[in-house]
Structures are given as C-alpha cells and as structure tokens.
Amino acid sequence: MSQTVETGAPAQAEPAKKKPALSEGKRAERRLGWLLCAPAAFVMVAVTGWPIIYSVWLSLQRYDLRFPDDREFVGLSNYAAVLTDKYWWTAFGITTLITVVSVVIELVLGMLLALIMHRTLVGRGLVRTVSLIPYGIVTVVAAFSWFYAWNTDTGYLTELLGAEAPLTQQIPSLLIIILAEVWKTTPFMALLLMAGLALVPDDLLKAASMDGATAWQRFTKVMIPVMKPAILVALLFRTLDAFRVFDNIFVLTKGANDTSSVSMQTYNNLIKGLNLGIGSTMSVLIFIAVAIIAFIFIKLFGAAAPGSDSGGKR
Amino acid sequence: MAVIAGSTTGRKAKWAVVDIVVVVYALIPVLWTVSLSFKTAETQTDKNFFPSAWTWQNYKDIFTTSEFIRALINSIGIALIATLIAVVLGTMAAYAIARLDFPGKRALVGVSLLIAMFPQVSLVSPLFEMERQLGLFDTWAGLIFPYITFALPLAIYTLSAFFREIPWELEKAAKMDGATPAQAFRRVIAPLAAPGVFTTAILVFIFCWNDFLFAISLTSTTASRTVPAALSFFTGASQFEAPTGTISAAAVVITIPIIFFVLFFQRRIVAGLTSGAVKG
Numbered sequence: 001m002s003q004t005v006e007t008g009a010p011a012q013a014e015p016a017k018k019k020p021a022l023s024e025g026k027r028a029e030r031r032l033g034w035l036l037c038a039p040a041a042f043v044m045v046a047v048t049g050w051p052i053i054y055s056v057w058l059s060l061q062r063y064d065l066r067f068p069d070d071r072e073f074v075g076l077s078n079y080a081a082v083l084t085d086k087y088w089w090t091a092f093g094i095t096t097l098i099t100v101v102s103v104v105i106e107l108v109l110g111m112l113l114a115l116i117m118h119r120t121l122v123g124r125g126l127v128r129t130v131s132l133i134p135y136g137i138v139t140v141v142a143a144f145s146w147f148y149a150w151n152t153d154t155g156y157l158t159e160l161l162g163a164e165a166p167l168t169q170q171i172p173s174l175l176i177i178i179l180a181e182v183w184k185t186t187p188f189m190a191l192l193l194m195a196g197l198a199l200v201p202d203d204l205l206k207a208a209s210m211d212g213a214t215a216w217q218r219f220t221k222v223m224i225p226v227m228k229p230a231i232l233v234a235l236l237f238r239t240l241d242a243f244r245v246f247d248n249i250f251v252l253t254k255g256a257n258d259t260s261s262v263s264m265q266t267y268n269n270l271i272k273g274l275n276l277g278i279g280s281t282m283s284v285l286i287f288i289a290v291a292i293i294a295f296i297f298i299k300l301f302g303a304a305a306p307g308s309d310s311g312g313k314r
Numbered sequence: 315m316a317v318i319a320g321s322t323t324g325r326k327a328k329w330a331v332v333d334i335v336v337v338v339y340a341l342i343p344v345l346w347t348v349s350l351s352f353k354t355a356e357t358q359t360d361k362n363f364f365p366s367a368w369t370w371q372n373y374k375d376i377f378t379t380s381e382f383i384r385a386l387i388n389s390i391g392i393a394l395i396a397t398l399i400a401v402v403l404g405t406m407a408a409y410a411i412a413r414l415d416f417p418g419k420r421a422l423v424g425v426s427l428l429i430a431m432f433p434q435v436s437l438v439s440p441l442f443e444m445e446r447q448l449g450l451f452d453t454w455a456g457l458i459f460p461y462i463t464f465a466l467p468l469a470i471y472t473l474s475a476f477f478r479e480i481p482w483e484l485e486k487a488a489k490m491d492g493a494t495p496a497q498a499f500r501r502v503i504a505p506l507a508a509p510g511v512f513t514t515a516i517l518v519f520i521f522c523w524n525d526f527l528f529a530i531s532l533t534s535t536t537a538s539r540t541v542p543a544a545l546s547f548f549t550g551a552s553q554f555e556a557p558t559g560t561i562s563a564a565a566v567v568i569t570i571p572i573i574f575f576v577l578f579f580q581r582r583i584v585a586g587l588t589s590g591a592v593k594g
Contacts, residue, residue, distance in 0.1 A: 026415075033416030040407040040466050041422055044429050047463035051440035058440060116336060122326050123333045129580040130340040135587075136572040137344065138524050140542040141565040145343035148350055154558055156346070156363045183343065188587070195588035240431045247526040251546065263435040263527070270439050271531055279439040287436040294431050 052287060058280035065274035078281040088265060088282070092289075095261040098174065099242040102181040106238060107231075109182065110189030117190060118197045131187040139184060143251035146180045150252075167252060173259045180248045185241070189234050196230020197223070236297040240290055262286050344569065351562035358558050372563035382564055384536045385544035389568065392454050392540060393522040396461035401515050403462070404469025405507075411470065412477035426467035434464065438531045445532060452534045460528050465518040472517060475589035476510025513586040516575050523571070541568045 062074045082088050117127050134142070149157045150172075152165045166172035200223050208218045224231070246263040249255055255264040262282065270279030346363065351372050353365040360366065376382040411419055441460065442451070450456035480503065488498040529543035536544070545564055548557040576583065 029414050030416040033410040033414040033419065036406040036410035036414075037418075037422050040403040040470065041425070043403065043459070044425060044463050044466055047441075047459050048429055048432055048437065051437050051444060054444065055436065055440035058443065113336065116332055120329045120333060122329050125580065127333050127336050128584060129576060130337045132576045132580060132583055133340050133344060133573065136520050136576050136583075138526075138542050138565075138568055138572070140526050140545055141347065141569055142343050144545065144561055144565055145347045148558060148562070149343070149346055153359045153556065154350070154361065156361050158361070183339075187340070191584060191587050236431075240433070244433050244435060244527075246435065247542075250526070250530075263433075266435050266438060267527075267531060270442060276439060276443055279442075283436040283439045286433045290431065290433045290436075294428075 052284075055280040055283045058276055059284050061277050063275070063277040063280075065276060074277070078277050079285075082278060082281050082285065087260070088262075090258050091255075091260045091262050091265045094174070094259060095243060095245065095263075098178055098181065098245055098261065099239060102178045102185075102242055103235065103238050105178070105182050106186050106189045107235065109186045110193050110234070113186060113190035114193035114197055117194050131190060133187075134184050135187045135191075137184070139247040140251055142184050143180055143248045146176060146183075146248075147252050150176050168257060170257045170259060173253045173257060177245070177248050177252055177259065180252065181242060181245060184248075185238060189238055192234035192237070193227065193230055196227035196234075199230070200226045232297065232300060236294070239293060239297070243286075243290060243293065262289075347562050347565050347569070350558060351566045353559060355559065358556070372559035373567075376560050376564050376567070381536060381544065381548075382541075382560075385539055385541045386567070388454070388536075388538055389523065389540040389542075392457050392461070392538070393519055395454070396458045396465060396522045397515055397519045399458070400462045400465040400469050400518050401511060404466055404473050404514065404518075405511060407466075408470050408473030408477055411474045413482065423470075426470050429463065430467040430471075432464075434460075434527055438527065441528075442531060451532060452538050454538050456532050457525075457528055457538060457540070460532070461522045461525065465521050468521060469514050469518055472514045472586045472589055473510055476513070476586075477507065480506045509582065510586075513579070513582040516579055516583060517586050520572060520575065523568070 059078055060073060060075060062070060062072045062078070064070065113131060117124065117131065120127055147167070148154045150166050152158050152167075158166065160166075161172045161175065166176060204222055204226075205218055208222050213221065244263055245261045246267070249259060249261050249264050250267075253259045255261070255268065260268070263286070266279055266282040266286065269275050269282060273279070349363060349365050350358070352368045352370075353360075354367045354369045354371065357365060357367050407422065410416070411423065437460065445451040445456045450459070482503075484502050484506075485498045488502045489495065493501065524542070525540075526542045529540045530546070533539045533543060539547070541564060545561055548561050548564070
C-alpha cells in the first residue's frame with residue numbers, strides 16, 4: 001500500500017508545520033491509523049477501483065477472444081451496439097421488474113416477520129434461528145431446490161401455476177425467480193427492520209394506545225417514522241442486491257424465454273461468447289445503473305445515510 | 315400486538331401458529347432438497363414431497379467422484395483462507411476506525427460502503443482478463459482476492475461496531491495495576507474482542523461459501539471450482555440419468571456448515587448482521 005503511505009506522509013508533515021500544536025502522540029496515532037487501514041484499503045481499491053477503470057478501457061475496444069488479432073480501438077461503438085440491442089433492453093426491463101416486485105414483497109413480508117420476531121410470546125429463539133436459514137443457505141442450493149420443485153419431471157409444485165411446464169414459459173418463470181429471491185432474502189430484510197423496531201420506545205406505543213390509537217395507527221404514526229432510517233438502509237441494500245440477480249436465474253432458467261437479467265447477459269457475452277469488449281461495456285453500464293440507484297437512495301437518506309455517523313466515537 | 319395485555323393461553327396459541335408458519339416457510343426448500351437426496355433413482359420422479367424409498371446411494375456417489383471431493387476441498391480452502399485474511403485486515407482497519415483519530419477515516423468508511431454496494435458483475439469482465447494475464451485465472455488466489463475485497467466492508471462494519479462497545483478504560487486500568495501492554499491486551503482486550511471477531515468470521519465465511527458469480531466466471535476446471543459452481547456441471551451416473559439425486563446430496567452437504575452456524579451462533583449472527591447496518 002505504498003500509495004496511501006506516500007500521499008499520507010506529506011499530508012501529515014504539512015499540518016504539523018502550520019499547527020505546531022500537533023503533538024508527537026497525535027502524529028503517532030495518525031501514522032498507526034494509516035498503517036492499520038492501509039492493507040484493507042489497498043486490497044479494496046486494487047480489486048475494484050483499478051478493474052473498473054480497466055473495464056472502461058476494454059469497453060472502448062473491439063476485443064473478442066476468439067479473434068484476438070482483430071483487437072482494435074473502436075471508441076463508443078460497443079456502447080452503441082449494446083444500447084440499440086433488443087436483448088439488452090429486455091434484460092434491463094426484466095431485471096428492473098424482478099428488482100421492484102421482489103423488493104416490495106420483501107419489504108411487506110420482512111416487516112411482518114420482523115414484527116413476529118420482535119413480539120412473539122413463544123419460541124422467539126426458534127423463529128429467529130430458522131429465519132436465518134434462508135439467509136445463510138447457498139443461493140445456488142436454494143435455486144436447485146426451487147428448480148426441482150417446479151420441474152415437470154420431479155416437482156411437487158408443478159401444477160400450481162396452471163402452466164404445463166412453468167419453467168419454460170416467461171411469466172411463470174419470472175414468478176418463480178421472484179419467489180426464490182423473496183424466500184432467500186426476506187429474513188435478511190426482517191433482521192435489519194427488527195433492529196429498527198428495537199429503537200421504537202415502548203412508552204411511546206403505550207402512550208399512543210392510551211390516547212386511543214388503533215394498532216394500525218400505532219404502526220403508521222409511531223413505528224414507521226422511528227424506523228425510517230432502518231427501512232431505507234434495508235431498501236437500499238436489497239435494491240442493489242436484487243439488481244445483481246444472477247444465481248437464481250442461472251439455475252432456474254439459464255435466461256431462456258426472455259428471463260435473462262443484465263448480469264446474466266454480461267456473463268453470457270463474456271464466458272460463453274468470449275467477447276471482452278461487449279462484456280466490459282455491459283459491466284460499465286451496470287455499474288452506472290447501480291451508481292444512479294445508490295445516488296437516488298442516498299439523496300433520499302439525507303443525514304440518515306449509513307456511515308455518516310460511523311466516524312468512530314471513542 | 316401484545317403491548318399491554320398479559321399473555322394468555324389463547325394469545326400464546328395464536329403466536330404458536332404464526333411461529334409454525336414461519337418455520338415451515340423457512341424449512342420447506344431445505345427439507346425438499348434433503349428429501350430428493352434420499353430418494354432412490356426410481357422414485358426420483360414420483361413428485362412426492364417425502365421419499366417413499368430411502369437410499370444413501372446419492373451420498374455414496376458424490377463421495378466416490380473426485381469431482382465433488384475436489385470441489386469441496388476448494389470451497390473449504392478458499393473460504394477459510396479468504397475469511398482469515400479478511401478478518402485480520404478488517405480487524406486492523408476496524409480497530410483504527412473505532413479507536414484512533416486520523417484524517418482519511420471517513421473516506422475509508424465511505425469507500426467500504428461503496429464496495430458493499432458494488433455490482434460484482436461489473437468486475438467479472440475486467441478481472442477475467444486481468445487474471446488471465448497475471449496467471450491467476452482458475453487458481454485459488456484468483457477467487458480469494460475478490461472474496462476478500464467484498465468481505466472487507468462487511469468485516470470493517472461489524473468489527474468497528476463491536477469495537478466501539480468495548481470498555482477500553484479496562485486496558486488502562488490493567489496497566490495501572492502493573493500489567494505490561496502485551497498482558498493487558500491478552501488478558502483484558504482480547505477476550506472482550508473475541509466474540510466480535512468470531513461473529514465476523516462466521517459472516518464472512520458464509521459470504522465466501524455462498525458465492526456463485528465469481529466461482530463460475532473465474533474458474534474453468536476442477537482446479538479451483540467451488541461446490542456452488544461445480545453443482546451446475548454435475549452429470550448423472552449415466553448420461554441417460556438426470557443428476558437430480560447427486561446434486562441434491564451435494565447441496566445438502568454444503569448446507570450442513572450453514573445450519574451448524576445458524577443453530578449454535580444465532581444470537582451472535584443476528585447481532586453481527588444488524589450492528590453495522592442500523593446505526594444511523
């Protein structure tokens with residue numbers, strides 16, 4: 001991590017000149033802080049920062065590993081190719097649909113589950129334990145379970161959606177993908193919401209109920225406002241996570257019948273098609289899409305953004 | 315909502331029903347996979363939720379193929395090494411964030427938050443090309459690096475939240491009583507920090523154990539393919555046989571450590587998952 005240390009050293013020397021108040025102990029503390037953080041910062045930047053820059057560079061080239069000699073700088077034409085491609089926009093629409101629908105369902109179910117975990121009179125430990133199972137389980141394992149459940153040869157659920165072979169039709173397939181997503185991630189949502197729920201003062205609820213507020217009013221007027229930061233954090237994390245949906249689609253449909261997500265498209269172009277130029281272009285586009293989503297959320301957060309107060313109080 | 319009313323039997327019964335719904339919800343896909351893994355080849359397609367004839371054959375099959383054993387070794391090795399490194403680096407950084415004052419701290423917290431939100435698929439294309447050139451493609455290291463990177467934000471968040479709760483005055487007190495700094499650390503601080511570090515290790519391990527996207531994009535042979543990736547390459551005992559049974563058996567095997575963690579460390583996992591996230 002020579003980089004941080006190098007840029008760090010002059011930065012530390014300069015204020016020392018201007019403000020002689022900076023004691024030896026303070027300087028040592030700074031140096032130790034940088035030293036301790038340097039390896040983590042280095043790895044994170046080396047594995048994300050540099051590759052994303054590199055992928056911008058790759059995205060400006062025609063670069064197909066099957067025809068490596070044709071490698072050539074082509075400017076923005078890869079972007080033009082992807083952005084006018086029908087399959088890309090279908091995948092983009094499908095990804096957005098899956099993200100929105102599953103996050104909305106997860107929020108409702110997660111809130112219910114959080115209330116259950118928070119309030120249940122019996123078996124609280126049991127409920128909390130089993131609801132960690134979907135969180136912990138390998139996504140691919142869960143995806144195979146759903147695949148075999150809906151598969152016409154083996155499945156116990158096959159006839160449920162009224163379709164002949166649900167995983168070979170677009171709408172039933174999408175429903176199943178959303179089901180798999182929701183099953184897996186609702187508990188995580190619930191845990192984050194439950195942490196917010198714990199911040200709601202019991203006195204406030206009691207007072208509200210004395211004043212004649214119904215359960216629904218207590219929920220919307222007392223709990224939701226207090227929980228707002230927790231809800232936004234949970235929504236942000238889940239939205240970005242859902243936008244990257246890959247594992248479930250890979251196992252359930254392999255992206256057939258227009259059920260492919262943007263991640264799936266990128267994977268197909270890169271690993272199946274060995275087209276680094278187009279694959280990198282898609283990588284960059286997904287990065288931009290995610291950055292926009294994150295930006296919108298952080299605007300919504302305002303001061304409640306996670307990390308804004310993580311500046312280490314004693 | 316039992317905010318005011320006392321707990322009556324009727325209320326408890328209602329909650330018990332709700333609890334059962336939750337338990338069934340969480341366990342159905344798991345039980346179905348277990349059931350498939352014990353079904354015999356003939357009853358595999360009978361569409362019954364529970365097996366009518368039981369067999370260990372699927373487990374025997376996967377443990378006699380080098381394909382699965384190799385993948386299991388890869389999974390365990392890669393996840394353990396990545397966890398170890400991520401927790402060590404994360405502990406150093408989290409200690410600095412929780413305890414020391416230095417410029418750039420805020421930036422580090424910001425960067426790790428950004429990485430937590432980073433679309434992993436955006437890294438697949440550049441990493442694929444970079445690792446090919448560096449000779450890291452299809453090696454353990456080629457997976458360990460991305461895993462460490464995406465585990466670090468998680469580790470830093472959870473650990474710094476834990477470290478902030480430690481009563482550091484105790485360290486001073488121990489030194490006053492004549493303990494050397496090393497003793498103060500070993501006898502006083504280490505035992506207090508251990509639960510947090512351990513919890514973080516579990517969460518990071520689960521993350522590495524779960525990954526599929528990197529595992530399938532940055533490997534090409536059994537040399538470094540982990541179980542989640544290997545599952546999708548399974549074939550049946552003969553080419554006319556669907557690999558349903560063996561995939562299910564392998565799926566059950568890699569689910570066992572997760573169930574173990576969840577059962578024994580439920581409280582800590584919940585604390586770890588929520589500590590970093592909701593401190594707004």
